[in-house]
Amino acid sequence: MPRFIAPLLAGATYARWLHLLIGWVFAGVVLMIYPGTYRKGLAEILMQSVALDAALLALVALVPAMRRAEGVQARLLLVPDREEDIATEPSRTWADRWRTAAWLIGRVALGTVVGFASVAALAAVYALLTGSDSTLGGLRLPHARGQFWGPLAAPMLLLGFGWLVVWIGRLQLAMAVRLLSPSPAERLVEAELRAERLLERNRLARELHDSIGHALTVTVLQAGAAREVGDPAFVANALEVIEETGRRAMDDLERTLVLLREAPERTATENPGVEQLPSLFDTARAAGNPVDALIDVPAGALPGVLSRESYRIVQEGLTNALKYAPGEPVTVRIAVRDGQLELSCANPLRSGTWVRGPAAAGRGGKGLRGIRERAVLLGGQATAGAAGVAGSAGAAGPAGVAGAAGPGKGGDGGDGPGPGEWRLVVRLPLRLGS
Structure with missing residues (x-):
């Protein structure tokens, strides 16, 4: 009833x-x-x-x-x-x-x-x-x-x-x-708008992950080193690095919030590009990882979007090196060859570490998945892995890099002692959409 x-x-x-x-x-x-x-x-x-x-x-x-x-x-x-x-x-x-x-x-x-x-x-x-x-x-x-x-x-x-x-x-x-x-035309327009909104949300998520994650990694490493060393000069330098990193992270956060609020574009802070990479390298050096960087890119050769995305890709590569291979030297190479922009970021793996094998594919971390997504959206490709075990950035996540922190950190599916270097390589076409 x-x-x-x-x-x-x-x-x-x-x-x-x-x-x-x-x-x-x-x-x-x-x-x-x-x-x-x-x-x-x-x-x-x-x-x-x-x-x-x-x-x-x-x-x-x-x-x-x-x-x-x-x-x-x-x-x-x-x-x-x-x-x-x-x-x-x-x-x-x-x-x-x-x-x-x-x-x-x-x-x-x-x-x-x-x-x-x-x-x-x-x-x-x-x-x-x-x-x-x-x-x-x-x-x-x-x-x-x-x-x-x-x-x-x-x-x-x-x-x-x-x-x-x-x-x-x-x-x-x-x-x-x-x-x-x-109507079918309206449904198509709505589907395109929904896809654009999802892509924009994913892009903002990558921006926050890369910028804030890098800042937090540098801050934690600097604060821990300052506490262990106890040298006043070192502590002062560490505080200066933390302050500069925090300011940069606040700028990134402000820019992301402006996009979320759909505020006029003129109020947003400038997006960092390849030109700002030297200061990023200085931050990594101050955190204890020597950086050997070579940027062979003619002035004005990169479109704005390619320059900004390249900055984020290198930033994520450095963040992984700082997090999983603290104190190890990092080699960064950025060059234009054959109509492509090639970016590589490499750091040595300590002896006795373990590297994920194929059984662990598909369980990568968000940072390297974000790099792969950026590369795909720009018409390029990204690979990451230990020398000789390179796989897609989506398959070899931070857990795979974690072997650099010590034996057994690579997780299940390890194949044995890893080779001597972890390498991230990204290739992007200079003409977008090609």
């Missing part, structure tokens, strides 16, 4: 009832202002009204904004399971206009049925409860006065009318989903 009664008590039922009555009101207004209805039969008046309503609604549907107005109203009052099933965009094609016209005519027709049924049912319920003379659809109710069955029949009539509203409301919702749904 509760399942039978629940739809009659749902708020969506009454919202759909209101939506239906709006269509009935439109038909009633047209009927009242339509000339020539004097001394005509009800059937003739209704036929003329239907023809006039259909013509007016077809003309109104030609206005592109009508589809948007009907879509917004349908979302609010018909309570669809998924709002995106009903479009709120103006008509762009003739197919959209014809579907809108069919929707308007069908909506007014269903609303007229429910409107007349509402008046007739409420009048009949009143007559049955009070015993007064009344009619139901033009038929006089027989023997309602003083009869015991009147009060008993009234709730049944009201229940039947309630379910009529429920089913016609559901029918109108199905009609709205059918006739006001997004």
Whole structure:
């Protein structure tokens, strides 16, 4: 019984009832202002009204904004399971206009049925409860006065009318989903926008991971070294590095927050590029890892996006070296060869370490996965691994690099003592999209 009664008590039922009555009101207004209805039969008046309503609604549907107005109203009052099933965009094609016209005519027709049924049912319920003379659809109710069955029949009539509203409301919702749904072109545009939003979120996640992760790694290493050494000069230098790294991380965070807030672009701080790499190398050297860097890139040879992404790739490579091979020298090479930008970052692995094998593929860390994603988006490729065991950056994550921190840190699937160098190599085309 509760399942039978629940739809009659749902708020969506009454919202759909209101939506239906709006269509009935439109038909009633047209009927009242339509000339020539004097001394005509009800059937003739209704036929003329239907023809006039259909013509007016077809003309109104030609206005592109009508589809948007009907879509917004349908979302609010018909309570669809998924709002995106009903479009709120103006008509762009003739197919959209014809579907809108069919929707308007069908909506007014269903609303007229429910409107007349509402008046007739409420009048009949009143007559049955009070015993007064009344009619139901033009038929006089027989023997309602003083009869015991009147009060008993009234709730049944009201229940039947309630379910009529429920089913016609559901029918109108199905009609709205059918006739006001997004067109294939609109669905394609929405899918492209959704893909762009996902790509933007992934890009922002990579930015935060690379910049903040690098800053935290440098800060932790500097603070730990300062505590262990205890030399005032070393401590002062470590604090200076921490301060500079923190400022750079704050700039990166501010830039990312500006993008998230969709603020004007002029308020964002400048994105770092290849030109800012020397200061990044200085930070790594101050953290205790000697850096041998060679940048062979002609001035202005890199597009802005390629320069910025190259900075992030090298930053992540240095972060991995600082985290998993502290104190080890890092070799960075950046050069333009054969129409490609080649970036490599290498650091030695300590003897006796273990390197992940193929069994561990696909379990890489977020940093190297981010490098692979950057390279793929730019039309290039990225490989990372120990010398002779190179794999995709997505497959050889930080856990694979972790062997540089000590024996057994490589995780399950180790093949044995690793070779002497961990290398990250990225190749990007100078002409994006090639």
